[in-house]
Amino acid sequence: MQRAKLLPLIVACALFMENTDSTVIATSLPVIAQSLGEDPIALKLALTSYLVSLAVFIPISGWMADRYGARTIFRAALGVFMLGSMLCALSNSLGAFVGARFIQGMGGAMMVPVGRLVILRSVSKSELVGALAYLTVPALVGPVVGPPLGGFITTYFDWRWIFFINIPIGLIGIVLASLFFEDVREEDVAPLDIKGFILSAFGFASLMLGLATGGRHLVPEAVSYACVAAGVAALVAYWFHSRRVTHPVLNLALLKIPTYRIGVVGGSIFRTGIGAIPFLLPLMLQLGFGLDALQSGLITFVSAAGALLMKTLAKTILARFGFRRVLTVNAVVGAAFLAASGLFTPLTPHWLMLSVLLIGGCFRSLQFTGINALSYADISNKEMSGATSLSSVAQQLSLSMGVTIGAFALETAHSVHGGTTLGAGDFWPAFVLVGLISASSVFMMVRLAPDAGAEVSGHMLGGAPTSAPKATAQAISDQKPLE
Numbered sequence: 001m002q003r004a005k006l007l008p009l010i011v012a013c014a015l016f017m018e019n020t021d022s023t024v025i026a027t028s029l030p031v032i033a034q035s036l037g038e039d040p041i042a043l044k045l046a047l048t049s050y051l052v053s054l055a056v057f058i059p060i061s062g063w064m065a066d067r068y069g070a071r072t073i074f075r076a077a078l079g080v081f082m083l084g085s086m087l088c089a090l091s092n093s094l095g096a097f098v099g100a101r102f103i104q105g106m107g108g109a110m111m112v113p114v115g116r117l118v119i120l121r122s123v124s125k126s127e128l129v130g131a132l133a134y135l136t137v138p139a140l141v142g143p144v145v146g147p148p149l150g151g152f153i154t155t156y157f158d159w160r161w162i163f164f165i166n167i168p169i170g171l172i173g174i175v176l177a178s179l180f181f182e183d184v185r186e187e188d189v190a191p192l193d194i195k196g197f198i199l200s201a202f203g204f205a206s207l208m209l210g211l212a213t214g215g216r217h218l219v220p221e222a223v224s225y226a227c228v229a230a231g232v233a234a235l236v237a238y239w240f241h242s243r244r245v246t247h248p249v250l251n252l253a254l255l256k257i258p259t260y261r262i263g264v265v266g267g268s269i270f271r272t273g274i275g276a277i278p279f280l281l282p283l284m285l286q287l288g289f290g291l292d293a294l295q296s297g298l299i300t301f302v303s304a305a306g307a308l309l310m311k312t313l314a315k316t317i318l319a320r321f322g323f324r325r326v327l328t329v330n331a332v333v334g335a336a337f338l339a340a341s342g343l344f345t346p347l348t349p350h351w352l353m354l355s356v357l358l359i360g361g362c363f364r365s366l367q368f369t370g371i372n373a374l375s376y377a378d379i380s381n382k383e384m385s386g387a388t389s390l391s392s393v394a395q396q397l398s399l400s401m402g403v404t405i406g407a408f409a410l411e412t413a414h415s416v417h418g419g420t421t422l423g424a425g426d427f428w429p430a431f432v433l434v435g436l437i438s439a440s441s442v443f444m445m446v447r448l449a450p451d452a453g454a455e456v457s458g459h460m461l462g463g464a465p466t467s468a469p470k471a472t473a474q475a476i477s478d479q480k481p482l483e
Helices: 003-035 038-066 070-090 094-122 125-158 164-178 192-212 219-241 252-256 259-273 278-290 293-310 316-345 350-375 382-415 428-439 475-478
Strands: none
Touching: 003 038, 003 070, 003 094, 003 164, 003 350, 038 070, 038 094, 038 219, 038 278, 070 164, 070 350, 125 293, 192 219, 192 382, 219 252, 219 293, 219 316, 252 293, 259 316, 259 350, 259 382, 259 428, 259 475, 278 293, 278 316, 278 382, 278 428, 293 316, 293 350, 316 350, 316 428, 382 428
16 A cells, blocks of 8 residues: 555544544443443533643644654554543543543544654655545544444443443554654754643643532532632743743744634634533433433434535635635524524424534534634744644633533533433523524634635635635645544
């Protein structure tokens, strides 16, 4: 097999494993909570701990590969992810499960960025587009396959097998990487911003731990408040630190670029609302409507199918209407479909649920495609690595925040309504709240100039085409996981 095809397929195995694992666990949360003897809302920690771990370790993945060799780090990342998977499967308490998910996130943070780096440095430029196309397939397929697969395993076997199936895939990846990856590394590597890494890692982890445990899950409430305060203090300290060093681990100065700032900040606001979906929707379908995990998975997967469908249309839409118009209007439409999920009842026909989720998935995918492309419209090649790291961190944190806010709204509604278990009527306030949060991103999008990112979108202004695109929106977006 040609090297340009083999290397991406090896990395694709890791990407498929990571994406499928994330979507599988969302479907199985109610059953896992029952098995561990925990309130299902407490399982928000399992989702947020993984996302925070990604946010903490993604920024140093490139430096690790440059310093110690891409093959070495890629194999180590697979090993760490497998270790986390085994610990998840063997967990018998919430604390152990959350810790295991954090370890999984450490591996996941290194696998895909480092694997992509191997491809970029090992494949000729003439073969690069084709190589990256192979890499995007699992990113598109994983979220579609994950919910039904998780539902099937949970319903007919045991939820622990969700994590055990990662082991053979990981072992195959390690063997293939040992045989075919070159241990590419840089000769002159800038020193790691250790102080910045410690401040940012502690800040992100403490802040999100404090917010996610606010409902008296896992730690006392006083500890939650202390974590939030410590996290905020550490992040403020990092902001001052980053202005004084030459190579900060997260380059906040990039936010001075208008298109990047609006793409990252506005995109994070929109993602915060969307991030609650993997947590709220399976809980509503299973605990509120009485469906089993397989039935739930066969409904929730359709959102990813809608996102996959939109991938074929996004480029044309952005070229026709431009970033400003698309991102402004679509922010409201996508948020409306998110909130509409809160109108579902146990009597809602499944075909209607599927229709709303499918169309909503299309609009959300269009928004994410536009946001991802806009963010890099004015970023130079020299700044691309730093911009990718900062954007990835913001993405994971906003998704984690979405889970936290969705859980808080659900918990509040449940306490108001009373009762010992979650009911169908507890979910609509949470969906409305996260929908409003996503819709509020419109206040960032309207700040875009009419011709913002025109070189990337190919949008014609005043009837005349812009200069030749330096990269299409679709090409940039396709290098990122499906959203």
